[in-house]
Amino acid sequence: MSDMDPYRVLGIDNSASDAEIKRAYRRLARQHHPDRNPGDSASEDRFKSIQSAFDEIGSPEKRQQYDEQQRFRGMGFGSGGMGMEDILRQMMGNTQFSSHPQSSQPKGIDIELGIDIDTEIAEKGGKIPFVLSRLRRCKRCEGRPSNSGLSCPVCAGRGVQRRESTVTVNIPKGVEQGHKLRLRKMGNEHPTGLPGDLTLIVRIDPGEDRRWESNRLIQTVAVPYTTLLLGGEVKLTTPTGRKIRLSIDAGSLPGDRRRIPREGIGGSPFDIELILEEPGPLSDEMYEALERLRDMGL
Numbered sequence: 001m002s003d004m005d006p007y008r009v010l011g012i013d014n015s016a017s018d019a020e021i022k023r024a025y026r027r028l029a030r031q032h033h034p035d036r037n038p039g040d041s042a043s044e045d046r047f048k049s050i051q052s053a054f055d056e057i058g059s060p061e062k063r064q065q066y067d068e069q070q071r072f073r074g075m076g077f078g079s080g081g082m083g084m085e086d087i088l089r090q091m092m093g094n095t096q097f098s099s100h101p102q103s104s105q106p107k108g109i110d111i112e113l114g115i116d117i118d119t120e121i122a123e124k125g126g127k128i129p130f131v132l133s134r135l136r137r138c139k140r141c142e143g144r145p146s147n148s149g150l151s152c153p154v155c156a157g158r159g160v161q162r163r164e165s166t167v168t169v170n171i172p173k174g175v176e177q178g179h180k181l182r183l184r185k186m187g188n189e190h191p192t193g194l195p196g197d198l199t200l201i202v203r204i205d206p207g208e209d210r211r212w213e214s215n216r217l218i219q220t221v222a223v224p225y226t227t228l229l230l231g232g233e234v235k236l237t238t239p240t241g242r243k244i245r246l247s248i249d250a251g252s253l254p255g256d257r258r259r260i261p262r263e264g265i266g267g268s269p270f271d272i273e274l275i276l277e278e279p280g281p282l283s284d285e286m287y288e289a290l291e292r293l294r295d296m297g298l
């Protein structure tokens with residue numbers, strides 16, 4: 001594991017959907033690709049860190065593992081060297097580490113998991129299936145590995161084993177980015193005690209050219225250089241699919257932002273961020289005009 005936060009390397013929020021991660025990776029990998037930046041060692045380093053960031057969180061399984069490790073690290077458990085199973089074993093043996101300290105019964109560890117939905121489900125609600133991997137009570141020894149006097153060969157004496165199942169969750173209508181859905185007793189099972197809980201954190205995939213920043217939706221809009229300088233108008237499609245025109249003030253800069261009320265997901269506001277449009281192939285005439293501008297000092 002590298003020391004760099006892979007979310008930060010990819011320029012995305014850690015509440016981003018898996019699809020957003022893929023899009024950010026593709027965009028940055030293209031931008032910093034060695035073929036495009038020959039001999040630029042800074043760009044090459046950046047390309048490598050983008051690759052390793054994507055290795056860490058690019059697939060849902062790896063991302064879940066990374067997020068889990070970060071969560072446990074935040075709870076005061078050692079650094080990256082420790083595997084999830086080691087952490088669990090340590091916690092299983094420690095009944096004080098229970099999410100319900102008032103009850104004397106030991107409890108399995110809670111799970112926190114992101115669930116990706118699209119904007120339509122966020123607006124209208126619906127059922128979403130997902131694969132849940134968690135510790136279940138061992139099928140062979142039913143959590144009592146030493147009953148027979150011998151260690152259970154299935155769970156190696158742990159009393160629990162990791163199993164996957166498909167679970168369907170009901171997403172309520174009008175759900176917001178970052179909303180937490182609690183599914184009681186759907187967390188890791190304990191060899192003898194109660195199961196932990198499962199918390200699903202809703203991640204709404206905002207779609208192409210949009211991203212979340214601390215639960216605020218940002219949409220990038222590519223504007224030609226001349227429009228930034230001279231002012232004008234650009235067309236854009238809002239997150240709810242409405243086509244609108246946005247007037248650009250003369251002297252605008254890439255990175256400038258504007259807030260658009262009510263046109264975001266669920267009638268919330270969203271922010272426009274201006275970016276510079278990549279010009280297409282230039283004609284001879286355009287080259288000549290640009291050369292003239294350069295000669296005039298622009």
Ligand SMILES: [Zn+2]
Binds near residue numbers: 154
């Ligand atoms: Zn067993």
